[in-house]
Amino acid sequence: MPNQENTARLLPDVAVHAQPHLAGALDWVGMADIQVPVLFDAGDGExxxxxxxxxxxxxxxxxxxxxxHMSRLYLQVEQALSTQKLTADSLHALLRGFLDSHKDLSDRACVSIRFEHLVRRPALRSANSGWRAYPVCIEASLTGDEFLLEFGTEVVYSSTCxxxxALSRQLIQDQFVSDFSATQPVDHAAVLAWLGSERGIVATPHAQRSVARLRIRLVAGAGFQLIDLIDRVEHALGTPVQTAVKREDEQAFALANGGNLMFCEDAARRIQKALDADGHLSDFHIRVEHQESLHPHDAVAYASKGVAGGYGSTP
Known part of the structure; x- marks a missing residue:
């Protein structure tokens, strides 16, 4: 029986045997969906x-x-991501490690990391709060000395058409004309009661849950300011989805929707303007999707910073 010292030497390694009839360079080889914990600071120091x-x-x-050598990639991922905070420098070092461990095989490396980051959000009016999970995607690549880093997230919001x-307001006007004579004095109490009845709101505009998907390139030295990015976008839109909701919060949300009517084009431009003002971003790509309640297809708009050689806006 072989002793422990000789066991590794006796294990077969068929990967070293070339197959000349199948020779060819490959764009990428590696592993997807490696499960590993990550340590992430969204910009609040926590x-x-x-x-x-x-x-x-x-x-x-x-x-x-x-x-x-797939095991080399796996062990480097496990060691780097589970023990170090995610930063541009740590990802650059990880990719350099990929290439150093494949000196005779590879000259390009990439890594993608997907997870959710929890942020506590206050209610609109009440003293309550709740957690929102924002998806995070970080992608980094290294080709020679060229290091490219991008990250993305999504903001879910309400959009009222x-x-x-306008069509609903017209129908409400028509109902008012039907219920109140133009030749008779209008009684304040009667109008007030009418406005609080179903006849005073015979039509309502359609609204839908909507999603803004963001892809970001950072300037050199900038950190992952995820919370600041989310705050900018949610403030620009005015109607992000809520967590804890009491009646006063729901009423405040209805008021916000009434004051933030938007087409998908409006939403994309609002976000574009907000991100243009962020000096931490060298480029960005925005995709807004209004998941229509009127019909089964979605209304979609794209926008970008417009940097030469940067993101395009092709769907």
Whole structure:
């Protein structure tokens, strides 16, 4: 029986045997959905531990080599992400480690990290609060000395259609004309009671849950200011979805919707203006999606910073 010292030497490694009839370089080889904890600071100084799904890849530039060393990628991901806070420097070092461990095989490396970050949000009027989970996607790549880092998130909000609101107001006017004679004095109490009845709101504009998907490129040295980014976008939209809701909060939300009528084009421009003012961002891409209640298809708009060589706006 072999002793423990010789066991590793005796294990077969078929990956070292080339297959000339299948020779060819490969764009990317690696692993997807590696399960690992990550440590993330969203910009408030509080490091949260989250369960992440990670993709780790290198290219296979040698046509004569059968495969890469996947275990090396896995062990580096596990060691780096579970013990160090996520930063641009830590991701750059991780990718450099991928390439250093594949010197004879690869000259490009990339990593993607997906998880959710919890943020406590106050209610609109009441003294309550609740948690919102914002998805985070971080993608980084290294080609030679060229390091590229992007991150993204989503903001969910309510959008009330301006056209539907105008049509509803017209129907309410028609109902008022039907219920109150133009030749008789209008009684204040009667009108007040009418406004509080179903006849005073015979039509309501359609609204829908909507999603703004953001992809961001940071300037050099900038951190992941996720909470500041979310705050900017939610403030620009005015109607982010809520957590804890009492009646006074629901009424405040209805008021906010009435004062923030928007088409998808309006929402995209609001966000674009807000992000243009953020000096931490070198480029961005926005996709807003209004999941219509009027019909089964969605209304969608795209916007970007418009940096030369940056994000395009092709759907």
């Amino acid at each position: 490091v949260q531990r989250a369960s992440a799904r990670v993709g780790a890849f290198v290219n296979l530039s040698r046509p004569d080599k059968r495969g890469i 301006p056209a539907s609101a």
